[in-house]
Ligand SMILES: Nc1nc2c(ncn2[C@@H]2O[C@@H]3COP(=O)(O)O[C@H]3[C@H]2O)c(=O)[nH]1
């Protein structure tokens with residue numbers, strides 16, 4: 001191990017001496033910004049090459065961390081790396097009003113490359129070879145005719161976990177938002193359990209997987225994905241995955257007329273949708289499941305607000321209003337609000353199965369009919385009029 005560290009240190013000599021010479025220029029105020037920019041870019045490429053090469057060697061994460069430490073990375077950065085990639089607990093963050101120093105920028109570049117590499121390694125390790133059947137199903141993930149039932153069978157009843165994992169790694173959102181792998185697996189397992197709570201024939205985690213895949217297909221095929229930021233894509237996929245979390249298998253009307261606990265909590269307004277949101281966000285309160293633990297406060301606030309708007313708009317009672325608003329927006333060639341567009345897309349994906357191949361549509365219809373009949377049974381004999 002000492003030998004490996006020695007070799008890597010030797011390879012780092014060129015970028016390190018370049019950085020030192022830039023530092024000297026800055027200290028002497030002999031600064032040509034264009035030159036510095038070019039040098040930084042070149043140095044980052046060198047560092048990247050050294051690290052990517054190193055990633056082929058089997059270094060333990062603790063050793064990597066130690067090496068970063070010895071190169072003088074600020075303690076906040078190593079603390080964060082340690083708490084994200086190892087079992088070490090994070091120390092409280094100290095606030096500082098100081099402007100970032102050049103050395104800190106260099107360290108940030110260094111740490112950034114390190115983080116990307118660690119995420120790639122963690123995710124590759126956590127995704128051992130998928131069964132051939134799963135790989136085969138996922139080949140069609142960009143298609144409208146994607147068979148979510150086949151994926152569910154191939155993944156041993158884990159369609160939602162498998163699909164969400166696939167999509168966020170494809171969009172590279174896991175490394176962009178530094179989603180800890182353990183949080184993601186814990187969170188997705190909990191979400192699937194929530195969907196199974198009421199054993200619904202239709203509103204199951206397979207429906208959530210179907211809506212998530214359909215939304216991805218809409219974003220991709222329409223080209224809208226290029227209009228959105230990574231945060232908006234993350235919010236959209238997350239909203240789709242949780243949009244019916246802990247669905248009770250009954251309608252909002254059923255809740256209102258039976259004066260259910262949820263109807264009382266949410267004052268008869270978008271009763272189920274409010275619960276899906278609240279219960280899913282509650283999962284994130286648990287640090288072991290908080291997949292957004294590394295978002296900045298601003299990113300978190302924006303994501304939360306987008307997800308809330310999107311999931312509330314899956315309430316069927318807002319259908320006509322949404323369609324009318326979008327029509328008038330298009331007719332008057334007004335600027336389209338991104339959150340409104342995303343909400344309408346999620347709602348579209350939610351009711352899309354009649355436009356899918358017959359084998360899929362007929363299966364969804366049978367499941368939904370069965371769920372409606374179960375609800376009728378629950379309401380019998382006193383409350384038949386509203387179901
Ligand atoms: N009438 C009818 N309703 C549907 C159909 N597919 C889905 N829905 C309903 O539309 C709702 C959309 O939101 P949900 O997924 O919560 O629940 C869905 C079902 O209640 C369909 O084919 N016909």
Ligand SMILES: [Zn+2]
Pocket residue numbers: 207211243244314350
């Ligand atoms: Zn739904």
